[in-house]
Amino acid sequence: MKCVEEPIAGEYKYKGVIVDVRLDKARLVNGKVVNREVVEHPGGVGILPLDSEGNCYMVRQFRYPVMKEMLEIPAGKLEKGEEHLRCAVRELSEETGFESDDLIYLGKFCTSPGFSTEILHVYLAMGLRAGNMHPDEDEFLNVEKYSLKELLRMCMDGEIEDAKTIVAVLKTSEYLKENNIR
């Protein structure tokens, strides 16, 4: 795969906590030089925890940029140098208290390849058991239980609007079907 836009200069316009913003000059194959805005993000992992009874464990939280509460799979940003499998184990435990004996990688995706470097990895977590970690009862307050079938309907009906959650739910449904699981 050939690189058709070659970076020739770059300058940071903003250095933040979650994102940095870079303005680059890039040379196209025809020699023309163009500006390219790049929002740098560390990337992250989302995990769909599915128990043996077909229940999924979801997190509801307020999302400031879009000013609404959203129902999402447990997820978190990659720490510096962290491998995505390790991040999946950590975030699953931190957000739900579960450990998983069967973490299945459902792939990665670019949330907005036109302006952002963010890549999210998605896992299906089966073989769930209560872990060593016991978060305060408060930390469970925002964990909600839904059947996979219900989540699929909510993705199709537009009740679920988060990219990683739609990808995880639809890929999981397809994965279980392909592998004749349940």
Place this chain on the structure above:
Amino acid sequence: MKCVEEPIAGEYKYKGVIVDVRLDKARLVNGKVVNREVVEHPGGVGILPLDSEGNCYMVRQFRYPVMKEMLEIPAGKLEKGEEHLRCAVRELSEETGFESDDLIYLGKFCTSPGFSTEILHVYLAMGLRAGNMHPDEDEFLNVEKYSLKELLRMCMDGEIEDAKTIVAVLKTSEYLKENNIR
């Protein structure tokens, strides 16, 4: 749905062509004041064109932020004040030359609700016909034809890595199944 993070101040840190970046102060329900980074994006529309023989029309393009070529559904940003259906009609025509007699709305999603305002609307375009517009032959060079089944496999195998494309392909497969189409 109650707002649990109230904006109390904001300042633009970067004003760009595709994105602006704002740093806000927001008050949580417990009274604590926190910083919130927000990348403002106009949002956009993606369209999966599906013809009567089961072929889909895709676009391959280099994506600078992730430094790779990606296979994606035709898509584009919303122009100021543009309604998303109008944008779907426009982008379908501009990128493939098609008009559609049967545009089906598959919903919207937030690409990265943790830091970005970007919302993408996804359409399935059936009833395709060559439109009034006839782009130069050059403009067709990056349009590629795949069966929906092949695209589904490519989403599951990780060959397709673009969020809106994965959402459109998986939602379309589910939509056709639910409605007993083909």
